[in-house]
Amino acid sequence: MAGMESDPVVAVELFHEDVDRAAAEVAALHGGRIRCERGCADCCVDGLTVLTVEAELIRRHHGDLLRTADPYPLGACVFLDRDGACRIYPHRPYVCRTQGLPLSWVEETGGGQLVEMRDICPLNEAGGPPVEELPEDACWRIGPWEGRLARLQYAFAGRLERVRLRDLFRPDGEVEVLPCRDC
Numbered sequence: 043m044a045g046m047e048s049d050p051v052v053a054v055e056l057f058h059e060d061v062d063r064a065a066a067e068v069a070a071l072h073g074g075r076i077r078c079e080r081g082c083a084d085c086c087v088d089g090l091t092v093l094t095v096e097a098e099l100i101r102r103h104h105g106d107l108l109r110t111a112d113p114y115p116l117g118a119c120v121f122l123d124r125d126g127a128c129r130i131y132p133h134r135p136y137v138c139r140t141q142g143l144p145l146s147w148v149e150e151t152g153g154g155q156l157v158e159m160r161d162i163c164p165l166n167e168a169g170g171p172p173v174e175e176l177p178e179d180a181c182w183r184i185g186p187w188e189g190r191l192a193r194l195q196y197a198f199a200g201r202l203e204r205v206r207l208r209d210l211f212r213p214d215g216e217v218e219v220l221p222c223r224d225c
């Protein structure tokens with residue numbers, strides 16, 4: 043379990059392994075519907091931010107890349123390569139590990155009511171029932187997983203804060219830390 047590891051950055055790696063195992067179990071419920079594969083980079087958009095504990099994980103494992111390689115040009119994720127593959131794939135952030143799955147999360151309405159929301163990548167929409175009709179355990183439930191990651195972030199920095207992936211390539215090392223209320 044990620045919580046047993048005292049270094050929060052190493053604990054995030056273990057957390058990612060748990061995410062991968064659980065995501066594979068959810069994907070297996072959908073047969074061929076989930077068509078995510080190397081080279082499909084539709085969800086690798088520009089402007090992604092990550093919690094600083096995940097940024098530190100990327101720095102630890104990909105220092106050479108950050109120092110010597112060029113960032114992908116504006117318009118897509120800075121870590122893409124020219125073939126549409128991720129250059130930090132084993133250490134990509136949590137958010138990149140579940141994107142093609144049917145997603146489920148809870149939002150508060152104006153009246154303070156909690157409402158479950160669902161979504162799926164348009165490329166995986168066909169080949170199964172509408173996401174609204176799926177049983178709960180056939181969806182990736184974002185809240186509990188983000189809660190686990192938030193606890194690791196608190197252990198790392200004492201607060202929720204994010205940085206832009208693109209900023210990690212800055213040669214001066216200057217990274218703007220963004221406060222976040224709902225992350």
Ligand code: SF4
Binds near residue numbers: 087122135
């Ligand atoms: S970190 Fe990798 S998987 Fe995540 S958006 Fe960037 S290129 Fe895609």
